[in-house]
Amino acid sequence: MRAAAPELGTAALAALIERGDHWRSGAVPGAGDPHHEWSHFVVFAPGVDLLINFSRFAASSERPCSQLTLLARTADGRWRGDVERHPESDVRMPGGRVEADVGPSQLRFRNGVYELRAVLRDREIEARLRLRPQSRPALTSSVSLRPGFAMWFAVPRLEAEGEVRIGSRRIAFRGAPAYHDRDWGRFHWGGDHAWEWAVALPADLACPWSLVVQQISDRARHHFLSKGMLVWRNGLYWRTLHHRALEIAASGLRPAAGALRVPRIMDLVSPGRAADVPERIDVVAHEGDDRVEGEIRVQDLVQICVPNDRDLGTTVISEARAQACFEGRVRGERLQLEGPAILELNRAEA
Amino acid sequence: MPRREFRDFLARSLELLAAESPQAYAQLARALDALPLALEVDGAAMRLVFEQGHHAVCDAAPAPVLLRTSRPAILDLVDGRVTLIAALRTERLWLQGKPKSLVRFDAALRAYLAGAVRSPSFQPLLADYRRRGRDANAA
Numbered sequence: 001m002r003a004a005a006p007e008l009g010t011a012a013l014a015a016l017i018e019r020g021d022h023w024r025s026g027a028v029p030g031a032g033d034p035h036h037e038w039s040h041f042v043v044f045a046p047g048v049d050l051l052i053n054f055s056r057f058a059a060s061s062e063r064p065c066s067q068l069t070l071l072a073r074t075a076d077g078r079w080r081g082d083v084e085r086h087p088e089s090d091v092r093m094p095g096g097r098v099e100a101d102v103g104p105s106q107l108r109f110r111n112g113v114y115e116l117r118a119v120l121r122d123r124e125i126e127a128r129l130r131l132r133p134q135s136r137p138a139l140t141s142s143v144s145l146r147p148g149f150a151m152w153f154a155v156p157r158l159e160a161e162g163e164v165r166i167g168s169r170r171i172a173f174r175g176a177p178a179y180h181d182r183d184w185g186r187f188h189w190g191g192d193h194a195w196e197w198a199v200a201l202p203a204d205l206a207c208p209w210s211l212v213v214q215q216i217s218d219r220a221r222h223h224f225l226s227k228g229m230l231v232w233r234n235g236l237y238w239r240t241l242h243h244r245a246l247e248i249a250a251s252g253l254r255p256a257a258g259a260l261r262v263p264r265i266m267d268l269v270s271p272g273r274a275a276d277v278p279e280r281i282d283v284v285a286h287e288g289d290d291r292v293e294g295e296i297r298v299q300d301l302v303q304i305c306v307p308n309d310r311d312l313g314t315t316v317i318s319e320a321r322a323q324a325c326f327e328g329r330v331r332g333e334r335l336q337l338e339g340p341a342i343l344e345l346n347r348a349e350a
Numbered sequence: 351m352p353r354r355e356f357r358d359f360l361a362r363s364l365e366l367l368a369a370e371s372p373q374a375y376a377q378l379a380r381a382l383d384a385l386p387l388a389l390e391v392d393g394a395a396m397r398l399v400f401e402q403g404h405h406a407v408c409d410a411a412p413a414p415v416l417l418r419t420s421r422p423a424i425l426d427l428v429d430g431r432v433t434l435i436a437a438l439r440t441e442r443l444w445l446q447g448k449p450k451s452l453v454r455f456d457a458a459l460r461a462y463l464a465g466a467v468r469s470p471s472f473q474p475l476l477a478d479y480r481r482r483g484r485d486a487n488a489a
Contacts, residue, residue: 065470085473264430269463271434312374312464 013133014112020139020153021109023093023100024184025056025064033148033186034059034309039100039107040183041116043129043160044201044340045176049073050127050164051081051302051319051342052118054100054107056093059309066091068102070118071262071302072125072166073321079302080166082120083263114158114180129162131178135210135235144225146218148187155180156210156232157201177201177339179210189315190308192219195346196248196281198296200324203339208234211326211337213283213296215248219348229285229292231330239330245287252279254298254320266305270314276347277301277318283326294326296341308348315348353486356391356421359479360398361407366472367465368405374465379403381458385451388413392420415447415455421483428476 024037038055051071058064066088071081084103092101098109108115114131133155140152160178164171179199187193197214215227227248229241256275261267277298285292301320308315324341328334367375382400388410389396395410423442426432437443445452466472 063470085470087474261430263467265428265463265467267430268427268434269460269467307464307467312377312461 010112021098021182022096025095037184041180042342043178045173047075048164048171068105077300079260126165131158131160133158135232138237145187146192150185153182188309189306190348194219198341198343200341201339202337209337241285241287245285247284249282250278254279259301261303290330292328296322296324298322313349318345353392353394355482357396364405366469370469371465374461377461378458381454386413388416390418414451418444
């Protein structure tokens with residue numbers, strides 16, 4: 001994990017983001033495995049949470065496919081939205097640039113601020129957002145998958161403002177916590193891997209802490225390929241607690257019956273209702289004088305279904321809205337974080 | 351006069367599947383090998399036949415499996431507004447055949463759908479099927 005120098009100002013921070021947060025497309029080494037890349041945003045606003053994802057994938061022998069995922073969760077715990085693929089004639093994801101156009105949806109990075117317009121074809125949901133980075137970005141080293149690898153560039157905390165329209169209802173907000181990352185690599189959906197990943201942000205942006213927990217394993221979850229808790233404080237990368245320092249225990253089983261599954265056609269393709277989503281995840285990280293304990297409690301979920309690359313099965317990515325509560329001490333500072341979280345689980349079905 | 355939209359859609363979609371999702375097409379062909387399907391959609395009857403790994407959409411004739419449905423029911427299924435079980439229970443989708451044949455039909459349907467979501471050209475084809483249906487209703 002590398003972090004930016006702490007003394008960076010807004011312009012330097014923007015330059016740093018532009019250097020790392022851009023489309024790789026054909027520039028990712030390796031030829032045999034499909035190239036996957038996405039730019040992902042999570043916003044926790046009063047009355048509505050948003051998951052927005054601009055993505056592209058290409059097998060070496062096929063033309064690329066690009067899609068937009070737009071999911072909105074209202075305060076009653078109901079998820080709406082869809083995953084929409086767009087013809088390449090309506091897509092622009094220029095290599096080396098942050099920006100993207102996928103149909104009528106747009107991502108821009110201007111004057112150090114992410115500007116998003118995300119809209120579904122039927123116009124049922126539309127979001128117009130400005131997200132200002134509140135932390136320095138971090139770039140992970142290559143994460144091994146089976147087969148392949150992935151890289152990950154994260155801006156763990158942003159301040160979001162904007163407006164979301166769901167049907168005829170409009171929700172405007174300012175000062176909402178948000179998260180952004182970009183992932184790219186060569187791997188197979190449906191490969192011999194599974195993951196649990198969570199981001200937890202404080203409900204009150206005055207709280208200095210942001211936190212990501214992840215573990216990647218083989219599909220059977222017997223062997224861990226990577227495991228870590230990443231901690232940011234006051235916008236600075238603060239600490240990673242690695243593999244052996246970390247215990248992650250799942251308990252309970254969250255039923256998926258009635259959960260939204262997107263794209264909608266995947267309810268026909270993969271009608272199974274076994275979600276393999278826990279009710280709760282307990283985390284203990286302990287290394288030297290640093291110790292963090294906490295829990296992530298699942299409230300509700302949406303499932304994104306991705307066709308496997310090499311077989312006719314499906315990978316189900318469950319995005320669970322959760323509530324996180326962590327406390328401890330890291331590098332001499334007392335950590336307390338209570339707020340919204342997204343827990344993401346990747347499970348391949350044969 | 352019975353509509354041809356579904357017959358055109360089916361024929362084109364199978365050609366796309368063969369070209370863009372050969373693995374799914376081969377699985378579909380295996381499931382329906384020597385098991386013709388009689389299809390009735392919006393009153394238009396046709397027969398789907400697979401022989402030696404290749405398909406043909408033919409004129410109507412009796413077959414071991416009969417599927418009867420409508421364009422609105424198909425689109426409600428595709429858009430997740432109704433589940434397959436609910437469509438069968440409410441007879442928006444009518445399926446008739448011996449249990450062994452229906453099991454093979456189920457495997458065929460899953461292979462067809464798995465191929466459809468992997469074929470880049472399927473979405474515009476489906477959009478065209480929606481549009482032609484709307485145009486026919488408006489006429």
